[in-house]
Amino acid sequence: MTQRTRNWLLLAPAGTWFLVMLIIPLTVVLIFSFGERAPAGGVVPAFTLEQYANLPARWAAFKNTMTLAPIGTLSALVIAYPLAYFLAVKVDPKWRTILLVLVIVPFWTSILIRSYAWIFLLGGRGIPALLGWFGMEGVRLINTPFAVLVGIIYGYLPLMVFPIYVSLDKLDKKLLEASSDLGAKPWRTFLQITLPLSIPGIATGCMLVFILLMGEYLIPAMLGGGKVFFVGNALVDLFLQSRNWAYGSAVAVTLVVVMLVTVTVYMRLINRLGANRDDVSIM
Amino acid sequence: MRLYAICVYLFLYIPIGVIALFSFNAGRHASQLQGFSTKWYGKVLSNPFVMDALETSLTVAFTSALLASLFGTMAAVALQGIKGPLRTAFDLLIYVAVMIPGIVIGIATLIGLVTVFNQLNPLIAAIWPEGFEAPKLHMGMGSLIAAHTMFLMALVVIIVRARLAGMDRALTEASSDLYATPMGTFVQVTLPMIFPAILAGFLLSFTFSFDDFIIAFFVAGSETTLPIYVFSSIRRGVTPEINAIGTMVLAVSLIMLVTAQLLLQRGGKKIK
Numbered sequence: 198m199t200q201r202t203r204n205w206l207l208l209a210p211a212g213t214w215f216l217v218m219l220i221i222p223l224t225v226v227l228i229f230s231f232g233e234r235a236p237a238g239g240v241v242p243a244f245t246l247e248q249y250a251n252l253p254a255r256w257a258a259f260k261n262t263m264t265l266a267p268i269g270t271l272s273a274l275v276i277a278y279p280l281a282y283f284l285a286v287k288v289d290p291k292w293r294t295i296l297l298v299l300v301i302v303p304f305w306t307s308i309l310i311r312s313y314a315w316i317f318l319l320g321g322r323g324i325p326a327l328l329g330w331f332g333m334e335g336v337r338l339i340n341t342p343f344a345v346l347v348g349i350i351y352g353y354l355p356l357m358v359f360p361i362y363v364s365l366d367k368l369d370k371k372l373l374e375a376s377s378d379l380g381a382k383p384w385r386t387f388l389q390i391t392l393p394l395s396i397p398g399i400a401t402g403c404m405l406v407f408i409l410l411m412g413e414y415l416i417p418a419m420l421g422g423g424k425v426f427f428v429g430n431a432l433v434d435l436f437l438q439s440r441n442w443a444y445g446s447a448v449a450v451t452l453v454v455v456m457l458v459t460v461t462v463y464m465r466l467i468n469r470l471g472a473n474r475d476d477v478s479i480m
Numbered sequence: 481m482r483l484y485a486i487c488v489y490l491f492l493y494i495p496i497g498v499i500a501l502f503s504f505n506a507g508r509h510a511s512q513l514q515g516f517s518t519k520w521y522g523k524v525l526s527n528p529f530v531m532d533a534l535e536t537s538l539t540v541a542f543t544s545a546l547l548a549s550l551f552g553t554m555a556a557v558a559l560q561g562i563k564g565p566l567r568t569a570f571d572l573l574i575y576v577a578v579m580i581p582g583i584v585i586g587i588a589t590l591i592g593l594v595t596v597f598n599q600l601n602p603l604i605a606a607i608w609p610e611g612f613e614a615p616k617l618h619m620g621m622g623s624l625i626a627a628h629t630m631f632l633m634a635l636v637v638i639i640v641r642a643r644l645a646g647m648d649r650a651l652t653e654a655s656s657d658l659y660a661t662p663m664g665t666f667v668q669v670t671l672p673m674i675f676p677a678i679l680a681g682f683l684l685s686f687t688f689s690f691d692d693f694i695i696a697f698f699v700a701g702s703e704t705t706l707p708i709y710v711f712s713s714i715r716r717g718v719t720p721e722i723n724a725i726g727t728m729v730l731a732v733s734l735i736m737l738v739t740a741q742l743l744l745q746r747g748g749k750k751i752k
Contacts, residue, residue: 200561200662207558208570210551211633215573218630222592223580229591276488283485296485298741303492305684306733307691309707310726313714314495317502320718351495354488412581414694419714429583429694436587436698446591449584456581 230446240443248447255448258431259455261417265342265427266410269349270357270403276350277357277402282391284358285365286373297362304355312348312419319344319420340422348416353409357402364398365391400467404460411456428452496730503723520724530725533709537690540621540705544628545685551629552636553678557670559637560644570637577634586698589627593619593699619701627699628689635688636681643677644670676743683740687733 230248232240252259284296303311318324319338328336338344368391376386414429421430428448435445503521507514524530559570577585597617608614647670655665693707700708706729713722 203662204558204562207554208566211555211637212570212573214551214626214630214633215577218589218626219573219577219585221596222585222588223576225592225595226584226588279481279484280488283481287481288485294745296489298738299489300492301741302734302737303496305687305691305737306496306730307693307707307726309691309693309710310499310729311495313710313718313722313726314499316714317718317723318495318498351491354492408579409581412583414583415711429581432583432587433697436590442591445587449587453580453584456579 226446226449229443230450232443232446234441234443240446248444249451251444252447252451255428255431258426258428258448259451261425262411262413262427262429263455265345265349265417265425266407266413269346269353269410270407272346273350273353273357273406274399274403277354278361278399281358281361281365281398285362285368286370286391297359300355300358302355304353308352308415309419311352312416315344315348315351315420319347339420340424342421342425344420345417345425348420349410349413352416353406356405356409360401360405361395361398364395364401368394396467396470400464404463407463408456408460411452411459499723500727500730502720503727505720505723507720520720521728524721524724524728527721529704530706530709530721533704533706536621536703537706540624540628540696541686541689544625544632544689545682547625547629548632548636548685549678549682552633552681553640553674555633556637556640556644557666559641574634574637577631578638582631582692582694583698585627585631586695589623589695590619590698593623619699620703621700623699623701624696624703624705627695628685628692631695632685632688635685636678639681639684640674640677643674647673676746680740680743683736683743687736687740691729691733 228242229240231244231246233243233245233247235241280300284293284300288296316339321339323338325336325338372390372394373386376390377383381389412429413427414433417425417427417430418433432445432448432452435441435448502513504516504518505513506517506519555570559567580588597619601614601616604617605614651669651673652665655669656662660668691707692705693711696705696708697711706725710722710725710729713719
């Protein structure tokens, strides 16, 4: 058996699986998005842009997603950065591994259960009841954009900390010493050396979180109480309740396209920013 | 700075802690603690719906993690040795599988498979012998396992490939210089070195599949997995049973994750 045959045989199961479970289904979604809704709930093959023309009907879902996803990403960044900095630069190395594992572990546990925890905490008998003891009556937290934001930060913080930690950890600590030896104040060292050199980590973290948030369904469904809904919630409604597959496919295709465009533009921006920063910071 | 870190860790762990704490609450109401009790765990474990859902989830997670580890490792090993369009195509497939939101994978699998089944079912019925009831393809455990395996395969390829890339080439070269067959080199040199990564990939895949809600929500048909059960119970209201299920689910994931982490680290050291 030649090496070539062997490689083909080794790749065959994975390749077939990807073909049947990824390529064909995604193609069906694309084809259906140009179809028409059948009376029974299926799709009549056609070539029409009618579904795409109808997209404004779900404008609110896109607007919410494109507002709360960036806000959530930035909030997670602001909270994650100091922690990543602490873990990479300040903490005693013997505690580092265990502290890092403690950050990552929640991300790999059920997001459903973790969001549920916030229903519990933000619900009427949780934090609002505590606030009531201090005389702040009638605070409503659950089913608000705030609750969704808390859920997002809670869910995705670990994913933000890790890449930033990695980029800060790689940073040559001698640069920081050199900077302070040359009389730079700590904040100046931070702004001119640490921050620019951690841009790749920030970029990766933001991108990961943003991509996952674009397709989010559970957090708004559980903490937004039907008032704060994302494109994901519109998709569940279209496919599982109203069974409008043609229109739902158009919404799904649009979501993926918006995601790809945003990520591409964002990567371009970051690369340019990174390139400029390098010139300034190293000289 | 340290104070800040402590606050973030509290933020990460208090919600989980509260759930665990209240799962041992004796009171019916989810609001105040009324003494220690394990009765909710007893209730959960004797609830046939929960146990059915748990069984489905475990079967799906085990099967898809196993298939994904096997096919994913095979693909990762093959990809190590090739360049050109085939490699590019696979890299793209893995990238797409990971990038596309889970919800879109769920939807695509649902309508893709239903469309294919609608075409195939009349065909099967037509060729089936007269007098016997023809089997009907439908969404269920099979489609769920297939969908999870697809996504998890991409994950396993990424993990195993990272380990293969970190391997010292000299070792496999030495092995073939000493006249080992390619198969012998693989079994005696490569496999022992990447095994921790494969096992870690299996455990992460198992955890992912066990915790997945969104893909299962679309493709599970009439089957109920544990996350689907929990989701629909939450819709009906917050109960102490959910706290108990949640605590158990978190505990299972924690054990799996710590094991996977240890394996990845130990394997990493061995190679260096």
